Amino acid sequence: MKKQYTQSQLPEIAQYIVNTAIHKKLCFHGTMGAGKTTLIKAIVKELGSQEEVSSPTFGLVNEYHKANGTVLAYHFDFYRLNDESEALDFGIEDYLYGDTWVFMEWPEKITSLLPDEVTHIYMEIIDEKMRMLEMV
Template sequence: MTFQLNELNKAVDRILEFVGPEKTICFYGQMGAGKTTLIKALVKELGGTDQGSSPTFGLVNEYHDQNGKLLAYHFDFYRIENEMQALDIGLEDYLYSNTWKFIEWPEKIESLLPQEAVSVYLHFIDENTRSIEFSAE
């Protein structure tokens, strides 16, 4: 699917349609492709009240709905050096929680990802255009 940045909601709808009941989504794409922007739009569509941002320095952000209920975890593993660092923050507990999990730079923790995770590949086409493709094991 190819979309303009001002059509981000179409991409979000398509992702949620594809994912179905799965709640772990891995986002692949080069730096600046728009992974965090897409995740922010997903959080908003799912009813999140928190302003989404990249958790690059803290590794994980939590998002809540209007009732304060935990809605999603957002991971950014760009800065980790090995999978042990992900385990040190309790990744396994997060992955088995009954909430949405959005993971940026999942290639850094490949062997730790659940089999049922859905992969979203975001491609930079030009300043205003992106494409996405999906994969599920």
Template structure:
């Protein structure tokens, strides 16, 4: 599935993804500034997440909860990892075994550890305001 979209369409793209992805483990590929974090923020909001959403670049992982306090999911940013073993040290295996949403930025940094049951999403910059999302 290939979907071109603008910033104003992000909430609709998030709704589409939630109902169409075959897995709750979403791996986001795209260059810096493509809009991976922005789309994840929209997904968390659409899934009734509470609190603020930001990229966990320095903390590696953020935990999100629903408005009622239930766990919504985890958001990983593997950009700063030097080695796949660092993901294991974070307890990645435990996170992946949880029945919850998992959002991963820069999953190519841990490609040998990615589960088979995942949805790969590529975001490309078409111009300043337009992106192309491809579900692989």
């Protein structure tokens, strides 16, 4: 199902994703500036974390926690990977096969490493204020 939204509607879109995603492994597809990190920030908030969300472009992974300190989610940005072996080098499998939420930006960089059970979220820029989201 496709949904158009503006930034003011992010809480509702985040709630929709959390409530309807079939899998906790979410692959975010979209061009630079489509709002992937902004949407992930809204999802992390919807899941109950108060932590600051930022793109893990240089560190590759950020970890977000629940109020009690347990891990809530992992957030990856694979944009800077040159090949999949770099993801293997930092132990991507350990993150992908647990029961924790995993948010992945630029998942096309690790296609053969993705588990079968992922939810793909495609994001498109409609105009300066409007975005289109499709979750499959």
